[in-house]
Structure formats: structure tokens, C-alpha cells
Amino acid sequence: MPKVKLTTHLYRYFPELEQQELWVEGKYVKQMIDNLxxxxxxxxxxxxxxxxxxxxxVLVSIHDxxxxxxxxxxxxVPPDATLYIFQALTGG
Amino acid sequence: MAGKILLxxxxxxxxIEKQQAGWFVRPIMHQGIPVCYAAQDPRDGTLWACLDHGxxxxxxxxxxxGGKSWQDVLSLKYPQGARYIVxxxxxxxxxxxxxxxxxEYQDASVYKIWNLTFGNSDQPGRIYAGTIPGGLFISDDGGxxxxxxxxxxDHESRGGDLFAGDATSENKWxxxxxxxxxxxxxxxxxxxxxxxxxxxxxxxxxxxxxVLQSTDGGLSWQGCNQGMLNDYLPDQQAEWGHDPHFVxxxxxxxxxxxxxxxxxxxFSDNGAKSWQKVSQPGNGVHFGFPIAADDKDGxxxxxxxxxxxxxxxxxxxxxxxxxxxxxxxxxxxxxxGLPQNNAYDIVLRHALDAAGDCVCFASTTxxxxxxxxRGESWLCLGNHFPPVYSVRFxxxx
Numbered sequence: 001m002p003k004v005k006l007t008t009h010l011y012r013y014f015p016e017l018e019q020q021e022l023w024v025e026g027k028y029v030k031q032m033i034d035n036l037x038x039x040x041x042x043x044x045x046x047x048x049x050x051x052x053x054x055x056x057x058v059l060v061s062i063h064d065x066x067x068x069x070x071x072x073x074x075x076x077v078p079p080d081a082t083l084y085i086f087q088a089l090t091g092g
Numbered sequence: 093m094a095g096k097i098l099l100x101x102x103x104x105x106x107x108i109e110k111q112q113a114g115w116f117v118r119p120i121m122h123q124g125i126p127v128c129y130a131a132q133d134p135r136d137g138t139l140w141a142c143l144d145h146g147x148x149x150x151x152x153x154x155x156x157x158g159g160k161s162w163q164d165v166l167s168l169k170y171p172q173g174a175r176y177i178v179x180x181x182x183x184x185x186x187x188x189x190x191x192x193x194x195x196e197y198q199d200a201s202v203y204k205i206w207n208l209t210f211g212n213s214d215q216p217g218r219i220y221a222g223t224i225p226g227g228l229f230i231s232d233d234g235g236x237x238x239x240x241x242x243x244x245x246d247h248e249s250r251g252g253d254l255f256a257g258d259a260t261s262e263n264k265w266x267x268x269x270x271x272x273x274x275x276x277x278x279x280x281x282x283x284x285x286x287x288x289x290x291x292x293x294x295x296x297x298x299x300x301x302x303v304l305q306s307t308d309g310g311l312s313w314q315g316c317n318q319g320m321l322n323d324y325l326p327d328q329q330a331e332w333g334h335d336p337h338f339v340x341x342x343x344x345x346x347x348x349x350x351x352x353x354x355x356x357x358x359f360s361d362n363g364a365k366s367w368q369k370v371s372q373p374g375n376g377v378h379f380g381f382p383i384a385a386d387d388k389d390g391x392x393x394x395x396x397x398x399x400x401x402x403x404x405x406x407x408x409x410x411x412x413x414x415x416x417x418x419x420x421x422x423x424x425x426x427x428x429g430l431p432q433n434n435a436y437d438i439v440l441r442h443a444l445d446a447a448g449d450c451v452c453f454a455s456t457t458x459x460x461x462x463x464x465x466r467g468e469s470w471l472c473l474g475n476h477f478p479p480v481y482s483v484r485f486x487x488x489x
Contacts, residue, residue, distance in 0.1 A: 049149065051199035056274070
């Protein structure tokens with residue numbers, strides 16, 4: 001089952017995820033984020049726009065490959081993969 | 093007399109409370125998160141903050157215990173199928189007379205929750221939210237669930253019902269520069285007014301669009317920009333494309349409406365059937381962002397002028413508030429307690445409020461000023477706040 005690693009910034013809003021090894025079922029990124037939202041209700045709205053596309057300043061990668069389909073999240077996730085979710089850096 | 097002032101700031105929500113010894117600033121809430129609007133629902137005391145996360149999207153946050161704890165409200169979102177016609181920032185070779193090209197469509201997503209307005213006491217759960225990209229949302233259960241107001245979203249001035257198919261009319265809503273931070277150039281609803289004497293009677297104002305009203309509770313909307321004058325389009329009296337920065341109504345009689353517009357101050361004493369320009373360039377009162385109407389006297393309003401759209405700063409380095417008591421025929425300038433040298437404060441559209449004899453404003457340079465004598469003298473409540481986006485009185489009896 002793929003693993004998810006989140007930016008620590010999200011723990012402020014989803015403290016239940018802190019210190020957790022996150023193993024999330026899903027063959028595609030969309031399925032994984034849907035399932036992550038079951039574990040942490042509301043997190044999908046932090047990561048995705050209303051249309052389901054990845055938010056502009058959110059970065060998702062499978063291992064070290066950036067997500068290609070940011071609109072419908074159809075990229076395939078191998079069972080041994082780690083899905084990284086992090087944010088763009090910003091100024092003050 | 094108001095008991096509290098709520099600030100929405102770049103670094104969180106601030107409550108300033110009136111105590112026996114004076115006004116006391118409580119520790120900041122939503123630390124580090126931009127809050128573009130904060131206000132209290134006067135019907136039940138709930139505090140609301142519109143969070144403007146840079147990465148995680150806009151969120152509503154509410155507190156039922158006076159700010160001790162806050163909860164996210166995640167239910168405000170565009171429904172599947174909501175689209176808008178994309179606008180782009182005009183380029184140097186932009187020709188407003190050129191024939192329109194085929195519209196380009198974009199799935200809608202909330203970029204900013206710019207304003208919250210609470211219903212009258214006869215609609216206890218009713219709350220309105222104005223957003224970029226130009227959608228009005230309505231809740232009838234105190235904010236637990238929200239619905240996009242389709243009649244406004246599908247308005248013929250925006251291209252018609254885009255849920256049903258392609259545009260059936262031309263999109264005449266322009267984009268607001270306030271949307272550029274989100275990577276788009278789309279309109280935003282920043283002012284929502286509920287007629288205190290008739291809950292079915294509503295006004296909304298959107299940047300680079302104008303003012304619309306509904307007399308049937310939002311089932312239909314009509315533009316009401318008669319008398320408005322812009323100075324940046326070929327047709328200065330065009331029906332659409334006006335740029336209200338903020339619209340404020342007299343709380344006891346919403347026939348009296350005040351508009352600080354990009355092109356001056358405008359006043360209506362007939363429920364926006366027509367507007368009259370009540371300012372002139374070079375006279376102090378003209379350009380600016382916020383405006384506040386008096387609660388009881390529709391002829392009275394306050395503004396905090398800036399120099400010009402091309403110089404968004406104070407006039408000659410001095411900060412002043414202007415008040416009219418005769419529907420904009422005359423403006424009185426008040427400076428007592430306000431810096432008159434080397435002050436360059438700009439006051440944003442939601443950062444001025446009036447409640448009874450109290451008037452308060454705050455600036456993007458983190459200064460907060462309060463008057464308890466209808467704007468005639470000013471007390472500084474602090475100089476080191478984060479840039480302030482909104483100022484609203486609370487616990488106002």
C-alpha cells in the first residue's frame with residue numbers, strides 16, 4: 001500500500017495526522033487523496049480546488065516525480081510508492 | 093456604544109475590547125494566517141473570520157465562544173459544473189472596441205471569501221458571502237451549509253447560465269486586481285447589503301462590475317448603475333464596468349447608499365435608482381477605498397481619502413478623515429489625533445466602520461485609530477499591527 005508524507009504545516013490543521021505513518025490505499029492520486037480525506041476529514045479542501053484540481057501552490061509528487069495531471073489527478077501510484085504533499089515556499 | 097473592534101489582518105484576527113481603563117488588545121488569533129475579513133454576527137454573537145491561506149485556499153472560521161476557540165467551516169465551495177468566462181489583464185495593445193473573441197471557460201473555485209453579511213433578525217440563520225471569482229453564497233443554517241446564488245452567477249451580464257451550456261450573452265464583468273494574487277483576473281463581490289426593513293431587498297457590489305440589486309430575495313438581479321461615471325472606458329456611462337471599491341448603506345434606511353468608487357464618491361438617496369457624484373479630483377475627498385454610512389442619518393458618511401489611483405497614499409503625507417452631513421455637498425476634514433507628517437497609510441475597503449458615535453479605521457501600515465465623537469478627534473489604538481484588511485465593530489448595542 002502506498003505511503004503518504006505530508007508537509008508538517010498541515011499538522012496545524014490536522015493534528016490527528018502528526019507522528020502517524022500514513023499508509024493510504026489507492027491506485028491513482030485521486031483515490032489516495034479521497035481516502036486521505038476519510039482519515040482526515042476536510043484535508044481534501046486544503047489540497048484541491050473546488051473543481052478537484054490541485055491548488056496552485058500545492059505540490060504533489062510520486063517518489064521524486066511531480067504529479068503530471070494536476071487537474072484530475074489520474075497519475076498512477078505504484079503500491080510501494082511514497083506520495084509527497086508539500087507546499088511552495090513563500091515570502092513574508 | 094460598541095464594546096469590541098474586530099480586525100482582519102495579514103497575520104491573524106485581532107479583538108480590541110473596551111474596558112474601564114480604555115481599549116485593550118487581546119492576543120492575536122489565527123496566528124500567521126491572513127484574515128481578509130472578520131466580523132460578528134450581531135444576532136447571536138458568533139465571530140467569523142475569512143481566512144486567506146496562501147497555500148491551502150480560502151476558509152471560513154467561526155467562534156461561538158467570543159474567540160476562545162475557532163472551527164473551520166469547509167462547506168462553502170462552488171458546485172460541480174460552475175464555470176465562468178475567463179478574463180485576462182488588458183495588455184498595452186488592448187482595444188476595448190475590438191470585437192469579442194470566443195469565450196474561454198474555466199471551472200470555478202473559491203479564491204477569496206471577501207465579505208460576510210448577516211441577514212436580518214427575521215432570517216436568523218441567513219448569512220451572505222461574497223467571493224472572488226464573483227459568486228454570492230447564501231447560508232440559511234448559520235453557516236453550516238452554503239449554496240451558490242445561481243440567479244446572480246447565471247446573470248446575463250456574465251454570459252448567462254454556463255451550467256446549461258455555452259454563453260448566451262456577452263460577459264461584461266471585468267476582473268479585479270485583487271484577484272491577481274490568485275493567478276486569475278476575475279471579479280469579486282466585496283459589498284453585500286440587506287435592507288434592514290425588507291429582507292427580500294438586497295444589494296451587491298463587485299469590483300469592475302458595478303452594483304446590482306434584488307427585490308425578491310436573490311431570485312433575480314438587476315444592475316443599478318444609473319448616474320455612475322467611470323473615467324477609464326470609452327463610454328463613461330456604460331451600464332457595466334464601474335468600479336465600486338465599497339458600498340455602504342444607512343442601517344435604518346437603505347435608500348441612502350454611499351459608494352467609494354475608483355472614480356470618486358457617489359451617493360444615492362433613492363435606493364440606487366440613480367447615483368450622484370459628490371466628489372471632485374483635487375479637493376481631498378475623491379479617491380479611496382472604504383466608506384461608512386451613518387446608522388441613522390442617511391446624509392452622513394465618512395471616508396478616508398487617498399491621493400489618487402496612480403498614487404495610493406495619503407495626500408501630502410497627512411492622514412485625515414472626511415465627513416459629510418448633507419449628502420456629499422460639503423465635506424469636513426478632521427485631523428485631530430492623526431499624523432500630519434510623513435504618514436503614508438492606505439486604508440483598504442473593509443477597514444473603516446461606524447457605529448453610533450464611534451468610527452474606527454486601520455491601515456496597511458498597521459495603525460489603528462478610533463474616534464468616539466463621530467470622527468472629530470482620534471485616538472491611536474496601536475502602531476504595530478500587521479497590515480489591516482478589515483475593521484468591524486462588535487458587541488454594538
